[in-house]
Structures are given as structure tokens and as C-alpha cells.
Amino acid sequence: MGTIMGALLAKAGYDITLIDINKEHVDALNTKGAHIIGNLDFIQPVKAAAPDEVTDTFDYIIYQTKPTQNESSLPNVARMLKDDGVVIVGQNGMPEEAVAAVVGQDRVVGCIIGWGATWMEPGVSKLTSPEDLMDYHLAEIDNQVTDRLKDIVDMFNHAGQAHIIDDLQGGRFSKLIINCAFSTTGAVVNGTFGDVIDCPQGIRCAAHIYNEAMAIANAAGFKLVPPMEGFDFNVLTFKTTEEREELIPAFQFLVGAHRDILTQILFDIAAGRYPEIDTTYNGVLTRLGKSLGVPTPVNDQVANIIHRMAIGELKCDSANIELVELP
Numbered sequence: 001m002g003t004i005m006g007a008l009l010a011k012a013g014y015d016i017t018l019i020d021i022n023k024e025h026v027d028a029l030n031t032k033g034a035h036i037i038g039n040l041d042f043i044q045p046v047k048a049a050a051p052d053e054v055t056d057t058f059d060y061i062i063y064q065t066k067p068t069q070n071e072s073s074l075p076n077v078a079r080m081l082k083d084d085g086v087v088i089v090g091q092n093g094m095p096e097e098a099v100a101a102v103v104g105q106d107r108v109v110g111c112i113i114g115w116g117a118t119w120m121e122p123g124v125s126k127l128t129s130p131e132d133l134m135d136y137h138l139a140e141i142d143n144q145v146t147d148r149l150k151d152i153v154d155m156f157n158h159a160g161q162a163h164i165i166d167d168l169q170g171g172r173f174s175k176l177i178i179n180c181a182f183s184t185t186g187a188v189v190n191g192t193f194g195d196v197i198d199c200p201q202g203i204r205c206a207a208h209i210y211n212e213a214m215a216i217a218n219a220a221g222f223k224l225v226p227p228m229e230g231f232d233f234n235v236l237t238f239k240t241t242e243e244r245e246e247l248i249p250a251f252q253f254l255v256g257a258h259r260d261i262l263t264q265i266l267f268d269i270a271a272g273r274y275p276e277i278d279t280t281y282n283g284v285l286t287r288l289g290k291s292l293g294v295p296t297p298v299n300d301q302v303a304n305i306i307h308r309m310a311i312g313e314l315k316c317d318s319a320n321i322e323l324v325e326l327p
Helices: 002-011 023-032 067-080 096-103 147-159 168-188 193-198 200-220 241-254 264-270 282-292 297-310 318-323
Strands: 017-019 034-038 042-044 047-049 058-063 081-089 108-113 117-121 124-127 135-140 161-164
Touching: 002 017, 002 034, 002 042, 002 058, 002 117, 002 124, 002 147, 023 047, 034 117, 058 067, 067 081, 067 096, 081 096, 081 147, 096 108, 108 147, 108 168, 135 147, 135 168, 147 161, 168 193, 168 200, 168 264, 168 282, 168 297, 168 318, 193 200, 200 241, 200 282, 200 297, 200 318, 264 297, 282 297, 297 318
Parallel strands: 017 047, 034 124, 058 081, 081 108, 135 161
Antiparallel strands: 034 042, 108 135, 117 124
16 A cells, blocks of 8 residues: 555655665665556656665654554654654554554544555555545544644545544544454455455355444444445444345445455465454454453454464365354
């Protein structure tokens, strides 16, 4: 995502530096430009550097590092940020508190990204969502509408469609619901969002994850923003098997335009990295569920399957979805 955003902002005339620990990616960006493929197709000259090569300070840092890398990454962010600079946090999960603990709450803006992309090879990234669905929902931590927030929205409109929301935590939880339902189920079926949609057990698993997450949202009092295609979140909740079956076409339509998204969980497992299931995905829901007294049996099961895949106890195989026992 960062490569695509950086390329689009550079194309619009912004002074952008792409910072990455992958030296081959940095070298390719500097020598060949950022090559964006998929639902966009262009090559944009860009500046890129490894963190230890950066001596400049920045007005804005769009922070998209994995939360599991915060300990090593955030000191660099603090070093590179101007005194009046802002960190725009584009991570998944509920990440602002960890970033604010290092750089200060008054220097953090939350950004919920509503589209998907895949890193293909050094210098090349693939947009897997339609260009017209490249959405951003932004908010200050205290939900105030500030001049700097408006400036950031104006900038992000050159890389998609940016919107101000009035409840950052609700917006974060809205994205978390979609990620847990479709990204994690995608990993369990060893495929894309489209594979989840097309798998009878997979789409029903995603529906139950969504339903459990909605019970948590209601118990916590989160104000949710519309998901990808503008549904009212509450319209997709159910109490019986019959109600669930009536909603299956709506669940399929919900992410249908994003069916090419391949979850980062699978890339992490393939690369030998432990996936962020506990820090960014369903582990967050299971912890919140326990604290609020909300049962999360399907979330518990898929999180366990991902853990077993990560340690090699299970292979990445579409048959893993049959291990999920639905209510």
C-alpha cells in the first residue's frame, strides 16, 4: 500500500520519500521508479531510502509498518518527525495508542484504509481493489475536526477518496470487523476474498465472525462507519440459521469488488514470519469479547487455526475451513 500511495502522491507533485527496510525494494524504486500494476498501471519516479539513510525530518509520516515492528520502527519515526509534524497511522487493528506513546498524542492522526494491495517484487506493487474504491477515513484521536486534518484529507484525495469521520475508535473497529471476517477467513481457505465468497463454508464462517464482532461493538458502544459498500452494519446481523442464510448474498456482495485481495497473513506465513493474528486480527476480538462477556467461538477457532498454520502444525490448505464448527 505504501508504495502505491507514495507513487500517487509523488505523481500529484508532493515531495515524497518512501522508506523501507527492504534494500532491494529501495534500490529498485530509486533506479526504475515505482511500478504500479493491477487496477492501475503506471511507473512513477520516486525517492526511496532505508531508515538508517534518512537524515531529513518530515511534516507528515504515513506510518504503515506492521504493529509487530513498532519497537524497532517507532524510534526512527520519532527521529524523523518535525517538532510540529504529524504521524498518520495507517496500520490495521487499534494502533494509535502505541504510536502516541512514543511521539505524543497531539502528533497522531488515525487513517483507516479501505482498499487492498499486494507487494509483487522489488519496485512493483499491485492494486487489488478498484481504483474508485480507494477510500480513507481519517480522524484526530480526540475526534476534533482541525485544520491539519483538513489538509491531510486534501492531500489524500490525490491518492483516492478521503473522508473525515467523527469517531476514530468506531472507524477502527469497523475495519477490524471486515479484516477479521474476510482476511482471516481468506487465510484459512488459503486464498483471496473471492475464494471466501465462493466457498459455502468460508462465507458462513466470515458471517459468524462478523456477527460476533457486532455483538462486541454493541456491548462496547462503538459508533461504526459504513463498511466497503455502504451497508448499515446492523443490517447484516442475525440470530438464527435462517436469518444467516438470507444474508449470505449480502455478505458476498459486501466485498465482491475486492475479491482479488490476498491477506497479508498468508504472505507472513510463507515468509516464515509469525502473522499478526493476536495484535491486528481476531485475537483483538477474542480479548475484547472476554472483557465484555461476549462469546466469540468462531473467532476463537479461526485464530487457533492460524496459530497452527504459523507453527507448521497445519499446512496452508483450503481444507482447513472444514475444521471450523459453526453454531
